[in-house]
Amino acid sequence: MKNSIKEIASKSIESFASNLKGSLVFPTDSNYDDTRKVYNAMINKRPGLFAMCKTVDDVISSVNFARENNLLVAIRGGGHNGAGLGLCDDGLVIDLSGIKFVEVDTSNNTVKVGGGNIWNEVDTATHEYGLAIPSGMISTTGVGGLTLGGGVGYLTRKYGLTIDNLLEAxxxxADGSFVTVNATENTDLFWAIRGGGGNFGVVTSFTFQAHPVKTIMGGPTLWPIERVEEIMAWYDTFIQEVSEDLNGFIATMVIPESPFPEHLHNKKFCGIVWCYVGNPDKFDALFKAVLELNPVFAHVGEMPFPALQSMFDGLLPSGLQWYWRADFFNELGPEVRAEHLKYGSSIPTPLSQMHLYPLSGAASRVGAEETPWAYRDAKYAGVYIGVDSDPKNATKITDWCKAYQEALHPHSAGGAYSNFMMEEGQDRIKASYKHNYDRLARIKNSYDPDNLFRVNQNIIPKK
Structure with a gap:
């Protein structure tokens, strides 16, 4: 059993506070309710204490305090985790939002980033130098959570997952020691954090390889939901064969009232959001195959890469109700496409949607054991997302997501991208790491045998 903050002597807490450059936030503080808010408003956990860290020493003190007092501990970076795993009830939250910096080295195009940064801050800094790091789809996402889980995004086909571009951390x-991990130092830990989540420690900085990306061709194309089977069948072939310079995730969605034209509002569509990083002179010829499918809406053009990365931030701000389910897929056959028509036609709320992210190209050329990400042979990472602003609709969006995923799971590859999972139990976690789970469990046992870092998609320590 973990102790409660209430059971800890006030002198111990006072001593802890006196050693911090940052601050502590208690349930009795006026800013407590704001502090415990995370991206998903469906999460309503009540931590016993927040340690708002500003330095690495603050993190060390916080880890030691949690371990010595047998506290449940959660690590919060950007607070975007769908399952709310950056919080815990009654325990200690180690908050990294005060540890922020972005250092760009143009001599080798590497970027060092703080554990508390969000991707928008990184994108803004790297864009000045015509560089980008493969990340996700929403720029308010935290660097730490997205990276440690893998990192699927617009640049996946060209430059791989985020973890494929991680050079050092x-x-x-758990014992309070501070280490650097890379290809030559603490190599077992370096392997484990590239997809194994926050199981192995608190990452206070990441060093990435960046790539020459500044202006891209991007944006959405839409077709009526009734055409989803046709478009998905075409897409399944096209995206696997087209140049890796072009990426595009396919979705079932409802078009919101802003910023799209009025005649599209509140109607259901099959959409593809594109990102092209190649020679602009070759784009029209390559994209001709898309336009020949006669989309009812095509808003694809030249833009700064950060504009695409942040395109949906305004539609999906912090504070909405969220529920997620996910699967990997190797094929989009007729039975799969029929289910997408069925559930895409019954989307329950305007912001709820389904995405399939392609994993071909650079991401697929990394070996299935080179990182914990075991599904290098999967074609797609799929996610079903229930979203709404009204808590009264929480059950409606949850039930739709579960039904959508349960209908398609028999056709899936078995596991899911961990960043798209809720708290779904050990069987789901093991399925998502497949043959890499046992190695992760042994590394976990070496560095965190008591499972201090357990508020995550948890890997149980094993000798």
Missing amino acids: DMVL
Whole structure:
């Protein structure tokens, strides 16, 4: 059993506070309710204490305090995790939002980033130098959570997952020690954090390889939902064969009232959101095959890469109700496409949607054991997302997501991208790491045998 904050002597807490450059936030503080808010408003956890860290020493002190007092501990970076795993009830939250910096080295196009940064801050800094790091789809996402889970995004086909571009990390381990991990130092830990989540320590900085990306061709194309089977069958072939310079995720969605034209509002569509990073002179010829499908809406053009990365931030701000389910897929056959028509035609709320992210290209050329990400042979990472602003609709969006995923799971590859999972139990976690789970469990046992870092998609320590 973990102790409660209430059971800890006030002198111990006072001593802890006196060693911090940052601050502590208690349930009795006026800013407590704001502090405990995360991206998903469906999460309503009540931590016993927040440690608002500003330095690595603050993180070390916080880890030691949690371990010595047998506290449940959660690590919060950007607070975007769908399952709310950046919070815990009654325990200690180690908040990294005060540890932010972005250092761009143009001599080798590497970027060092703080554990508390969000991707928008990184994108803004790297864009000035005509560089980008493969990340996700929403720029308010935290760097830490997205990276440690894998990192699927617009640049996946061209430059791989975020973890494929991670060169080094600084970490605080469960015993309070501080280590650097990379291809030559602490190599077992370096392997484990590239997809194994926050199981192995608190990452206070990441160093990435960036790539020459500044202006891209991007934006959405839409077709009526009735055409989803046709478009999905075409897409399944096209996206696997087309140049890796072009990426595009396919979706079932409802078009919101802004910023789209009025005649599209509140109607259901099959959409593809594109990102092309190649020679602009070759784009029209390559994209001709898309336009020949006669989309009812095509808003694809030249834009700064950060504009695409943040395109949906305004539609999906913090504070909405969210529920997620996910699967990997190897094929989009007739039975799969029929289910997408069925559930895409019954989307329950305007912001709810389904996405399939392609995993071909650079991401597929990394070996299935080179990182914990075991599904290098999967074609797509699929996610079903229930979203709404009204808590009264929480059950409606949850039930739709579950039904959508349960209908398609028999056709899936078995596991799911961990960043798209709720708290779904050990069987789901093991399925998502497949043959890599046992190695992760042994590394976990070496560095965190008591499972201090357990508020995550947890890997149980094993000798």
